Every structure is written in structure tokens, then in C-alpha cells.
Amino acid sequence: MDAFYAAIEQRDNPALLGRPVIVGSPPSRRGVVCAASYEARRFGVRSAMPSVTAGRLCPNGVFIPPRMNDYRAESFEIMRILSETGAVIEPMSIDEAYLDLSDTIAELASRQSAELESPDDALLLAIPLAKTIRKRISHDRRLTASIGVAANKFLAKLASDFQKPDGLTLIPERDKVQFLRPLPIRTIHGVGKVTEQALHQAGIRTVGDLQDRPGNLRDLVGSFGPQLKAFSLGNDDRPVAPGDEIKSISSEQTFETDTEDRTILRVCLLEQSEEITQKLRKHQLRAHTVQVKIRYSNFKTLTRQITVEDGVSDARSVYRLACHLLAKDRLVFSPLRLLGLGLSNFSDRVSPQMRLL
Amino acid sequence: MKLVIAKDKLIQGLQAVQNVVGSKTTLPILSNVLLQASGSRLELTATDLDVTISCSVEATVEREGGTTLPVKRLFGIARELAAYEVELDVNEKSVCTLKAGSSFYRINGLAMEEYPPKPEFSELRNVSLVQEKLKGMFKKTSFAISTDETRFVLNGVYVSFKGQKMTMVATDGRRLALAETDVEIADEGQCDFIVPTKAVNELNRLLQSSGEVEIKTSENRVAFSLKEEGGASIGIVSKLVEGNYPNYRQVIPGECKERIALGREELLHALRRAEIMTSDKSNSVKMAFTRNNLAITANSPEVGEARESLAINYKGRDVAIAFNPNYLMDPLKALEDDEVYLELIDELSPGVLKVSEPFLYVLMPMRMS
Numbered sequence: 063m064d065a066f067y068a069a070i071e072q073r074d075n076p077a078l079l080g081r082p083v084i085v086g087s088p089p090s091r092r093g094v095v096c097a098a099s100y101e102a103r104r105f106g107v108r109s110a111m112p113s114v115t116a117g118r119l120c121p122n123g124v125f126i127p128p129r130m131n132d133y134r135a136e137s138f139e140i141m142r143i144l145s146e147t148g149a150v151i152e153p154m155s156i157d158e159a160y161l162d163l164s165d166t167i168a169e170l171a172s173r174q175s176a177e178l179e180s181p182d183d184a185l186l187l188a189i190p191l192a193k194t195i196r197k198r199i200s201h202d203r204r205l206t207a208s209i210g211v212a213a214n215k216f217l218a219k220l221a222s223d224f225q226k227p228d229g230l231t232l233i234p235e236r237d238k239v240q241f242l243r244p245l246p247i248r249t250i251h252g253v254g255k256v257t258e259q260a261l262h263q264a265g266i267r268t269v270g271d272l273q274d275r276p277g278n279l280r281d282l283v284g285s286f287g288p289q290l291k292a293f294s295l296g297n298d299d300r301p302v303a304p305g306d307e308i309k310s311i312s313s314e315q316t317f318e319t320d321t322e323d324r325t326i327l328r329v330c331l332l333e334q335s336e337e338i339t340q341k342l343r344k345h346q347l348r349a350h351t352v353q354v355k356i357r358y359s360n361f362k363t364l365t366r367q368i369t370v371e372d373g374v375s376d377a378r379s380v381y382r383l384a385c386h387l388l389a390k391d392r393l394v395f396s397p398l399r400l401l402g403l404g405l406s407n408f409s410d411r412v413s414p415q416m417r418l419l
Numbered sequence: 420m421k422l423v424i425a426k427d428k429l430i431q432g433l434q435a436v437q438n439v440v441g442s443k444t445t446l447p448i449l450s451n452v453l454l455q456a457s458g459s460r461l462e463l464t465a466t467d468l469d470v471t472i473s474c475s476v477e478a479t480v481e482r483e484g485g486t487t488l489p490v491k492r493l494f495g496i497a498r499e500l501a502a503y504e505v506e507l508d509v510n511e512k513s514v515c516t517l518k519a520g521s522s523f524y525r526i527n528g529l530a531m532e533e534y535p536p537k538p539e540f541s542e543l544r545n546v547s548l549v550q551e552k553l554k555g556m557f558k559k560t561s562f563a564i565s566t567d568e569t570r571f572v573l574n575g576v577y578v579s580f581k582g583q584k585m586t587m588v589a590t591d592g593r594r595l596a597l598a599e600t601d602v603e604i605a606d607e608g609q610c611d612f613i614v615p616t617k618a619v620n621e622l623n624r625l626l627q628s629s630g631e632v633e634i635k636t637s638e639n640r641v642a643f644s645l646k647e648e649g650g651a652s653i654g655i656v657s658k659l660v661e662g663n664y665p666n667y668r669q670v671i672p673g674e675c676k677e678r679i680a681l682g683r684e685e686l687l688h689a690l691r692r693a694e695i696m697t698s699d700k701s702n703s704v705k706m707a708f709t710r711n712n713l714a715i716t717a718n719s720p721e722v723g724e725a726r727e728s729l730a731i732n733y734k735g736r737d738v739a740i741a742f743n744p745n746y747l748m749d750p751l752k753a754l755e756d757d758e759v760y761l762e763l764i765d766e767l768s769p770g771v772l773k774v775s776e777p778f779l780y781v782l783m784p785m786r787m788s
Binding site for chain 1: 569573593665743783784786
């Protein structure tokens with residue numbers, strides 16, 4: 063989805079259309095940018111940037127507090143449109159998903175008695191499907207999406223980013239190596255600052271340089287080498303896996319001003335306990351591990367966790383364990399900037415052992 | 420301080436106290452044993468600030484005084500010595516010279532003045548009883564202590580002196596063990612407190628089957644003085660668990676539907692055999708009581724099945740209930756009676772195990788799938 067949160071805000075409030083919309087904390091307060099409209103991006107505003115910085119870059123930006131519940135509801139509607147294609151769907155985040163259309167295309171081809179002689183024939187058949195998805199999203203949801211069509215996840219993601227917003231890009235198998243050649247190495251998923259630097263030092267600047275370098279690149283980037291080499295040639299064999307299994311649920315809060323006030327911290331933990339156990343119960347799970355995360359004024363961050371045999375699903379128990387974790391090592395000895403609470407290690411089984419007390 | 424001591428006495432003293440010293444101590448001096456020589460005795464003391472153990476043994480004291488020495492090292496030396504007698508001589512710089520036969524050691528100690536002071540107790544609040552009684556009470560209850568660190572009030576044994584009765588309770592929220600005995604308690608001695616697990620473990624180790632034990636309490640501590648005729652005397656002082664013990668009386672069922680007499684050892688062995696076929700995923704055994712028969716079964720889909728049949732005297736209605744076999748075996752191992760009585764209400768209510776003496780064990784069943 064293109065500038066998802068900001069686009070929803072602009073759609074729901076036409077007065078914001080054409081204006082630089084920044085979803086996140088206002089620049090007067092602590093916090094970060096969750097999303098920026100394309101108008102705001104022109105000023106250099108990016109998501110995850112501190113709001114203060116965004117306010118400086120874009121003084122006329124309209125800051126809007128996030129409405130996560132509405133965004134999630136919107137995401138659900140969009141995922142529903144995607145699921146109508148019959149694809150295997152792997153949601154990556156609230157506004158991104160991979161679709162494996164192999165079966166849909168095969169069926170389509172057999173219905174049209176078309177022969178799929180090369181992988182590119184299949185990709186071409188996917189184009190109308192992608193167009194339909196974009197039309198549905200724009201018509202039903204009045205939002206825009208960018209779609210990349212390619213033979214694997216790596217290329218599809220690259221393609222989707224290629225012509226944002228409202229883009230549709232196809233990377234045919236036949237052209238993929240040439241397509242990748244001029245791109246800077248940073249465009250490859252997994253190449254961050256450190257890897258980029260290591261590669262620059264070896265004189266590698268474009269994906270083409272990577273393609274031309276013999277060997278598996280282990281000498282330059284370690285274990286990431288073989289995969290990086292494969293990516294540079296447009297190869298990726300990761301399957302599209304519907305990862306609907308929840309691994310962890312968490313909530314965290316950055317305080318307006320750093321605090322060690324026990325009442326404020328307790329209220330915060332209690333609210334977080336409520337929030338995360340609500341999700342837990344919705345999925346009918348019990349959590350066996352509870353984790354607290356704290357960040358002091360000097361940004362020193364630590365976590366403590368406890369694993370319980372019986373598992374917990376109610377806010378009160380999670381709250382009790384969280385308080386225990388903080389009290390045990392006397393962690394709150396100076397003001398906290400951030401307090402977080404997380405659950406993991408889920409099971410759906412209630413212990414058959416009944417309790418006396 | 421200068422003294423001569425039999426190697427066995429030194430080992431005995433060190434063995435009694437050194438257990439409380441952890442491998443990670445917050446203060447360096449807590450890795451040391453406090454040695455104090457006076458009269459004809461050497462007193463050894465070790466502490467982790469929560470539990471303090473002292474043991475006094477015979478010694479020939481030439482010069483009274485004291486020091487502290489690294490306990491693990493001293494114990495290592497004492498254990499390996501070939502000679503039967505050990506001479507300890509400590510100078511004013513806390514350096515100890517240890518001589519035994521052809522062995523010589525120089526050990527750097529720390530001044531005794533830096534050692535944490537011993538807590539004080541009022542003489543008034545005390546109760547005396549024979550060690551064997553106390554040992555038995557702890558044995559019959561302490562296995563039920565909770566290991567859940569988040570429920571700290573359950574991390575110990577609750578002890579109550581009320582009227583002329585001493586009551587001990589331990590529970591982990593799934594089962595509860597209670598033992599009672601008659602003792603003479605003065606009016607000032609009436610009190611209740613929670614002895615933390617660590618102190619209970621030390622008491623289980625140190626209480627003997629002969630001699631007296633004196634129990635003193637203060638606001639936040641309890642002291643157990645173990646006296647042995649002629650030999651060593653041991654003192655255990657522990658901080659108490661702070662907080663209120665839950666109202667355990669309310670979980671003890673008032674009346675039961677069925678009361679079944681069972682041979683303790685026979686039942687224990689049958690449970691041991693059945694337990695082998697339990698697994699992490701299905702860790703229960705089913706006990707089915709029918710006319711004059713008890714069938715114990717364990718069934719784990721991924722492992723297999725075990726079935727035991729016991730001839731019993733039972734005329735009641737058919738009833739089946741599932742328990743964690745380990746929870747049921749714990750009291751059977753701790754008890755010595757030939758016969759135990761299992762009282763049941765239904766498959767979802769707690770079962771109660773009793774014997775002829777004042778003891779009971781309440782155990783919650785497991786849901787049968």
C-alpha cells in the first residue's frame with residue numbers, strides 16, 4: 063500500500079488531500095513518524111524518523127495521531143480483496159503481502175487452453191490479475207497500492223517499490239539480470255549500512271558489480287554471501303508461506319517525560335496487560351513467557367523475562383508477573399523513558415492440572 | 420587466635436555450615452567462614468545474609484580470638500589432609516597458618532570485624548521440642564513447597580504455634596500438605612511465620628533423630644538451636660518470608676463421599692510403575708475405583724500405556740479420578756505408615772490423603788480428556 067496510514071487519513075478527511083500529512087506524534091512531543099504522505103516525503107520526511115526532525119524538515123506538515131484500530135480494520139479489508147484471487151498469501155506487515163498465484167495462473171491457463179511455455183508466459187497472465195486487484199482497492203477502498211509481478215519474492219518486492227505510488231511493474235525472467243544491473247546495491251533487501259560499506263570498500267557499487275564478481279561473496283559479507291549472490295542474479299527460492307501463526311504479542315510506551323513514579327508505571331503495565339491479553343484471548347492462546355522491556359533516560363535498554371509452566375491468559379496474571387520481573391532485580395531505580403510488555407511462547411492448551419489456591 | 424582441632428571435628432563443622440555459601444556472593448566476605456575460638460570450642464559460621472548457620476565443635480584453644488577464611492578452600496584442605504590434628508594460628512593481619520603433620524598452608528583471611536553481625540533474639544518467645552518430631556513434620560510437608568518464585572509467600576513452610584499445637588503447612592497451589600503435633604507452648608510463644616525454602620532445606624539436612632531443638636522468633640527472623648549430647652551444637656537463623664500465608668483452611672474439603680484404605684507401599688509401587696508411561700504432554704494417571712479393585716492407568720498417545728490392578732477393600736460407587744502421579748507419590752514417600760486413606764468426593768474435587776496421625780494432604784485432580 064502507498065503511504066498507507068497517511069493515505070487513509072487523506073481519504074477520510076478530504077481537507078488533507080494534497081497536503082503533507084504526517085501520521086505520528088506531534089513535533090512538540092516525543093515520538094516518531096509512523097507514516098508520511100507523498101507530499102510530506104518530498105520534504106524528506108520518512109517513517110521512523112523522530113517527529114522533531116520531521117517538524118523541522120516540513121514545518122507545514124499536518125501531524126495526525128495514529129488510529130491503529132482503523133488501520134488494522136482497513137488492512138483486513140484489503141487482505142480480503144487479495145484473498146479473492148485464490149492466491150497463497152503471506153502478509154508481511156499491516157500494508158504489505160506476498161501472493162503466490164501459481165495455482166491460480168495454472169488454472170487460468172488451462173481454462174484458456176493456453177500453453178505456458180516459459181515462466182514469462184505465466185507472469186504475463188498475472189498482469190490482468192494485478193490490475194484487477196489495484197482496481198478493486200482503488201474502487202472499494204479508495205486507496206492506492208503498488209504491485210510488483212515477478213517469479214520470486216525478492217524480485218516481486220523490488221518491482222513493487224519500483225514505481226510507487228500506484229505502480230505496476232513486471233520483471234520478466236528473461237530480463238531480470240539486465241534489470242538488476244544498474245541498481246545500487248542498497249536496493250537489495252538485507253543490504254544495510256554495514257554491508258553496503260563492506261561492499262563499497264571492495265569496489266562494488268551496483269548489483270551488476272555483484273553479478274560480475276566470481277564466487278559466493280562469503281569473503282566479503284560472510285554467511286549472507288551466497289544469498290546475496292543469488293539475489294544479485296534475481297534468484298530467490300524462499301516459498302510464500304502463510305505465516306498466520308502468532309509468535310509474540312507486545313506493547314510499549316514511551317513516556318511524555320521520563321518517570322519512576324510507581325503509580326504511573328503500574329497503570330501503564332496494567333493497560334498494556336489488558337491490551338495484549340485481549341489479543342491473546344482473541345486467538346484463544348495462553349502465553350508461557352512474559353517479558354518486560356525498559357529504557358532508562360540514557361537510552362540503556364534492558365529486558366527481563368519469566369517462563370511459567372501453566373501459561374497465562376488474563377491481564378491480572380500478566381500484570382503480576384510483570385511487576386515481579388521489575389521488582390526482582392530492582393530495575394526501576396531511575397526514571398524510565400520507555401516501558402514495554404510482551405508475551406510469547408504460546409500454547410492453546412489449558413493445563414489439565416486443577417488448582418487449589 | 421590459635422588452636423588445635425581434630426580434623427574430623429573441623430570437617431564436621433565446615434560441612435554443617437558451608438552449604439549456605441553460594442558460588443556468587445555479593446560481598447567477598449560472604450565466601451568466608453567466620454571462625455571464633457573461646458573456652459574449649461571453635462564456632463564456625465557461614466551466611467548468605469538470609470540464612471546463617473553456626474556450628475560449635477570441640478577444640479583445644481591456646482589463644483582466643485577469631486578470623487574469617489575462604490570456606491570452600493578451607494574445606495578442600497581439611498578434606499585432603501592426611502594428619503588427624505590441625506593447628507590454626509591467625510596473626511593480627513588475618514593471615515592464617517595451618518599446620519597438619521607434614522602439610523603447611525598460609526591462607527589469607529579477612530578480619531572478623533567485617534563479618535555481618537549475628538541477629539539478636541529475645542529469650543521470651545521460644546518453644547522446645549525433640550528434633551525427631553520437627554524433622555518428621557518438615558519431611559511430611561516440605562515437598563509441597565512452591566518453586567514458583569512469583570508466589571513468594573508459598574516459597575516456604577508455614578509454621579504456627581497456637582494453643583498447645585504446632586502446625587506446619589506447605590502448598591504450591593495444586594496440592595497442600597499439613598502436619599500437626601502437640602507441643603508445650605507458653606503464652607509468649609504463640610505465633611506463626613513462614614520459613615523460607617532455603618532454611619527448610621538446611622533443617623532437613625541438619626536435624627537429627629535425637630536431641631532437642633529450641634525455636635526462637637523475632638519480628639522478621641527465626642532461630643533453630645540444635646543441641647546434641649556431648650557433640651556439636653548447630654544454630655540456624657533465617658529471615659522469614661514476608662507476607663500473609665493464604666487461608667489454607669478453606670481449601671480443605673469438609674466432608675467426603677468415599678473413604679478408601681490403601682496399602683501405602685503397594686500404592687507407591689503401582690504408581691511408580693504406571694508413571695513410567697506418562698509424558699510431558701500427558702502426565703496424569705487415572706485411578707478407577709470399582710468394587711474391591713483399583714485400576715491405575717497411564718496413557719500417552721505417543722508413548723504407550725501402563726495398567727496396574729490393586730485388590731482393595733471398596734464397596735462404594737464406581738469412581739474415577741486423575742492425578743499427577745508425582746504429586747500423589749510425594750506424600751507416600753515421606754510417610755512411614757502402613758496404611759493411608761484416600762478420601763474422594765468426585766472427579767473434579769480435591770482428593771485428601773490421611774493417615775492415623777494428624778496429617779493431611781489435599782491434592783487437586785487433573786481434568787480427564
